[in-house]
Amino acid sequence: MKVKKIQKLPKLLLIVASSFIISGNSPITPVNSRPLIIIDPGHGGKDKGAISLNGIPEKDLNLMLAIAIKNRLNKYFKVIMTRNSDYFVSNISRSIIGNKQKPSLFISIHYNSLFSMKSKELSIGVYSYRMQKDIKTTSTAGSMQEKYSQESKILAEKIAKKYKDCPVYRMPYSILSNIDCPAILLEFKNLKSPKDCLNLASRQDIENTANKITDIINKFFLNFSLVF
Numbered sequence: 001m002k003v004k005k006i007q008k009l010p011k012l013l014l015i016v017a018s019s020f021i022i023s024g025n026s027p028i029t030p031v032n033s034r035p036l037i038i039i040d041p042g043h044g045g046k047d048k049g050a051i052s053l054n055g056i057p058e059k060d061l062n063l064m065l066a067i068a069i070k071n072r073l074n075k076y077f078k079v080i081m082t083r084n085s086d087y088f089v090s091n092i093s094r095s096i097i098g099n100k101q102k103p104s105l106f107i108s109i110h111y112n113s114l115f116s117m118k119s120k121e122l123s124i125g126v127y128s129y130r131m132q133k134d135i136k137t138t139s140t141a142g143s144m145q146e147k148y149s150q151e152s153k154i155l156a157e158k159i160a161k162k163y164k165d166c167p168v169y170r171m172p173y174s175i176l177s178n179i180d181c182p183a184i185l186l187e188f189k190n191l192k193s194p195k196d197c198l199n200l201a202s203r204q205d206i207e208n209t210a211n212k213i214t215d216i217i218n219k220f221f222l223n224f225s226l227v228f
């Protein structure tokens with residue numbers, strides 16, 4: 001029976017399972033409250049993030065893409081952003097905003113400039129407490145995210161599967177460490193790649209990326225019983 005299968009699913013998926021009715025090919029019908037997704041556009045204000053080869057600050061790209069994803073996810077989810085304009089938000093404040101309303105998922109949006117000089121459409125980061133000893137970090141991260149590490153990893157790997165050659169990095173990201181729900185950090189393209197910088201802030205590029213990510217997240221939530 002399906003119930004037995006659902007009981008074995010991680011907590012994230014159980015929350016989703018209890019929030020929707022799925023019938024045949026018809027769209028999902030939200031029941032009670034919609035699952036809450038927190039979207040976190042990285043950097044902002046005095047913190048510009050990386051600067052692309054053609055001079056675009058990462059903070060602006062993060063915000064444009066986050067808004068585009070939010071507008072699409074709004075159809076099935078309640079969505080809150082940690083910032084909705086160009087101002088500085090500390091990591092602690094992002095955690096507080098994120099945790100306040102018991103979200104089902106936290107997604108931090110960034111553009112790549114660190115992981116690799118190779119051009120990749122997407123890299124995904126998940127918090128890993130265990131790696132903290134191996135990597136130099138000033139983070140005093142607690143273990144709040146550790147209890148969700150399995151769920152975050154499962155989600156990251158599902159997204160990675162849909163993105164060709166998308167690597168999943170397990171790192172002690174300070175922004176993810178104190179988030180009280182499954183959390184992932186997405187890094188799009190590479191601001192140091194001439195090829196990736198070509199259409200970086202174009203409306204079409206932002207919309208294409210937002211459509212793809214929204215589609216993956218929708219499908220992940222809506223078709224969880226098929227995915228697992």
Ligand SMILES: [Zn+2]
Pocket residue numbers: 042043049050058110111
């Ligand atoms: Zn960043």
